[in-house]
Amino acid sequence: MPTVDVVDSQKRKVGSIELRDGVFGVEANESLVHAAVVMQQACERQGTASTLRRGEVSGSGKKPWKQKHTGRARAGSIRSPVWRHGGTVFGPKPRSYAYGMPKKKYREALRSALSDKLTQGGITVVSDLSIAEPKTKLLLKVLTQLGLAAKTLIVAGEDRVELERAARNLADVKLVRPENLNVYDVLRYESILIPERELARVHECWA
Numbered sequence: 488m489p490t491v492d493v494v495d496s497q498k499r500k501v502g503s504i505e506l507r508d509g510v511f512g513v514e515a516n517e518s519l520v521h522a523a524v525v526m527q528q529a530c531e532r533q534g535t536a537s538t539l540r541r542g543e544v545s546g547s548g549k550k551p552w553k554q555k556h557t558g559r560a561r562a563g564s565i566r567s568p569v570w571r572h573g574g575t576v577f578g579p580k581p582r583s584y585a586y587g588m589p590k591k592k593y594r595e596a597l598r599s600a601l602s603d604k605l606t607q608g609g610i611t612v613v614s615d616l617s618i619a620e621p622k623t624k625l626l627l628k629v630l631t632q633l634g635l636a637a638k639t640l641i642v643a644g645e646d647r648v649e650l651e652r653a654a655r656n657l658a659d660v661k662l663v664r665p666e667n668l669n670v671y672d673v674l675r676y677e678s679i680l681i682p683e684r685e686l687a688r689v690h691e692c693w694a
Contacts, residue, residue, distance in 0.1 A: 523596035523670040538578025621652035640676035
């Protein structure tokens with residue numbers, strides 16, 4: 488089992504803890520992680536692109552001129568796609584790009600991402616993550632003391648109200664519940680901060 492140091496808010500070592508192999512000690516599977524990220528990004532697409540087809544653009548439905556004996560190409564409508572201001576052919580319409588992947592594969596991808604992050608030293612376990620008041624400067628001070636001034640993902644469970652309020656103005660800090668951990672966030676954030684009390688829940692959800 489991989490072992491990590493447990494530090495306090497001053498980054499002083501106060502102990503160590505073993506992490507489960509099934510969550511933080513699996514072999515990296517890059518192709519599966521890539522598939523999970525692509526799936527998440529597709530689910531987040533708005534899909535609001537929209538064009539007007541020939542039945543939706545403005546214009547008369549009357550035949551512009553008679554079929555024969557004009558010397559001009561035959562035409563049936565000024566809304567034809569070959570005309571200027573005509574409708575669009577096969578243009579996009581609002582739709583959902585979302586799709587899913589098997590739960591077992593996604594869980595494996597998340598374990599792979601967490602294991603790789605741990606190997607790179609991107610996971611910090613803190614004995615207690617609490618602030619006296621829900622103020623941004625207090626949370627920023629704790630993160631700076633821990634050496635986590637860069638993009639940080641904080642795993643917080645039930646006692647997260649004050650942390651959420653304190654993190655509102657920090658663009659590079661995000662809070663996520665243990666059960667809502669996802670591959671994209673694990674890869675996108677440089678550091679992951681996990682209070683020691685939340686590790687049991689992380690193991691329970693993803694083992």
